[in-house]
Amino acid sequence: MNWLFPRAVAGVMLVLAGAAAGYVAGLALKSPLLLGLLGALASAAVLILLDTLRGHRLLHWLRGNQQGTAPRDAGLWGELGYRIERALRKREQQVAQEQTRLTQFLSAIEASPNGVMMLDPEDHIQWCNRVAAEHFGLDPQRDLQQRVTNLVRAPAFVAYLQGGGSKGSIQFLGARGDVMLSVTVREYGEGMKLVLSQDITERERADRMRRDFVANVSHEIRTPLTVLAGFIETLTNLPLTEVERKRVLSLMAQQTERMQTLVSDLLTLARLEGGPRPPTDVWCDAGQLMAQMEQDAHNLSRGRHRLSFRIEQPSRLAGVESEYFSALSNLVSNAIRYTPEGGSIEVVWRVRPDGSGEFVVKDTGIGIDKEHLPRLAERFYRVDGSRSRETGGTGLGLSIVKHVMQRHGGELDMRSEPGKGSEFRLIVPALRVSVGGAIGGGVKAPAAPAASA
Incomplete structure (x- = not known):
């Protein structure tokens, strides 16, 4: 002023x-x-x-x-x-x-792993992030101002949206058909709607695997328990000769051992999944692993197969010695069980040109169809369930092998052809391979038991 x-x-x-x-x-x-x-x-x-x-x-x-x-x-x-x-x-x-x-807010929503879509009171698309566009098969620019029910025609979604999202959330297949979505609708402002979508495919797969796992474990344990219950009833109610009684007790011991093996394998898997990552500064000798494995293989084969164990280059491996032994023992015992008498089994350790190493277990056994190879390392997956049970397998061996190699940063490679045998490779990364001689004599044999396939 x-x-x-x-x-x-x-x-x-x-x-x-x-x-x-x-x-x-x-x-x-x-x-x-x-x-x-x-x-x-x-x-x-x-x-x-x-x-x-x-x-x-x-x-x-x-x-x-x-x-x-x-x-x-x-x-x-x-x-x-x-x-x-x-x-x-x-x-x-x-x-x-x-x-x-x-x-910044829209950029944060765009970076979200979940889908976000904004609708006006007439259900026209005002904005959506990239994830929502992938979930519902939309174009984030071209489909703006379009009525969403004209573009997303899944009956469950249309009914849910028209009901105002009063049912909490719904699940249905996404636009690609291989993704399971969980969708929630929330109202805000004056009749506006916020559509939130989440890819629950992995969660559903994990839930299904857990259900299958529980069902498989229950089935695997129920079978020997049923046998044991029958034998106990037989011993209780029937007069048996000494020979019959010994035979029944022997069969009961076999079933008990089978359950113990199953429980041991389950505990091994739990320890592998929940344990800390193996160290990179604790070394074991590949030659000593092979020597112990060769001794166990001869005991298991009992002269029925031609066995060959060879180390192409002395090396040391970083990690947990008992886990390496358990993985290798599973592959060798599988090769012996599924190779007919008179067949040959070859086990080789070599260092590859890129500095990584590999244990190769090759046999002339019955082989496996290619269609089974992708699922062979799944828990309780069997190509022939009856044959696996006859040989004492639990269906967890290759799953243990896979987890051991993943924990050590390596991988399990499987190749097989029916009637021509199989070849399994335990590939150890270069970080965990040191070329050189043994780290000293007198190393005790690994204490961890080898699981049965």
Whole structure:
């Protein structure tokens, strides 16, 4: 308001000056009062004209894009232009900040692993992130303002959306047909809807695997328990000769051993899955592993197969010695069980050109169809269930081998052809292979039991 008093004084002085000039001129024309009044009016008109020009300049700036500075006139119009310009710049700054926040918010939603889609009260798509577009088979730009039910025609989703999402959430197959979605609808604002989608394919697969696992374990344990219960009833109710009693007790011991093996394998798997990652600075000798494995293989084969164990290059392996032994023992025992009498089994350790190493177990056994290879390392998966049970397998051996190699950063490679035998490779990464001699004699045999396939 510092402009008000000077402006009022200047206006009064200008009017008085005009009146005085008119009065002096009016003395010569014998009409001093009339000309004095006209002079005052003329001064007021000049003042009004100047204000009009200043106001016009300000209006012209306001009607434009306001990119430059407002007119810097003195007095009222200068003050008004300055304050309007400052308010506009402050508003522009606030809008820019809000736009930045909105961009950051949308970027955060875009980075979300879940799908987010915004609908207006008529279910037209206002915005969706990339994940939602993949889930529902949409184009994030082309499909804007389209009614979502015209694009996503899954009956469950349409009924759910029309019901306002009152059922909590629903599950149905996504646009590609191989993804299971969990979709939730939440209302916000004035009739707006937020559609949240989540890929639950892996969760559903894990749940299904857990259900299958429990069912398989129950089945595997129920069978020997049923046999044991029958034998116990036989021993209790029937008079048996000494030979019959010994035979029954022998069969009971076999079933008990089978359950113990199964429980041991399950505990081994649990330990492998929940245990810490194997160290990279604790070493074991590959030659000693092979020597112990060769001794166990001869005991298991009992001269029925031609066995060959060979080390192409002395090496040391970083990790858990008992786990390496358990993985290798599973492969060798499988080869012996599924190779007919008179067949040959070859076990080789070699260092590959890239610095990694591999245990190769090759046999001339019955072989496996290619269709079974992708699932062979799954828990309880058997190519021939009856044959596996006859040989004492639990269906967990190759699963243990796979987990051991994954924990050590390696992999299990399987190749087989029916009637021509199989070849299994335990590939150890270069980080865990050190080329050189044995780390010393007198190393005890690994204590961990080898699981049965």
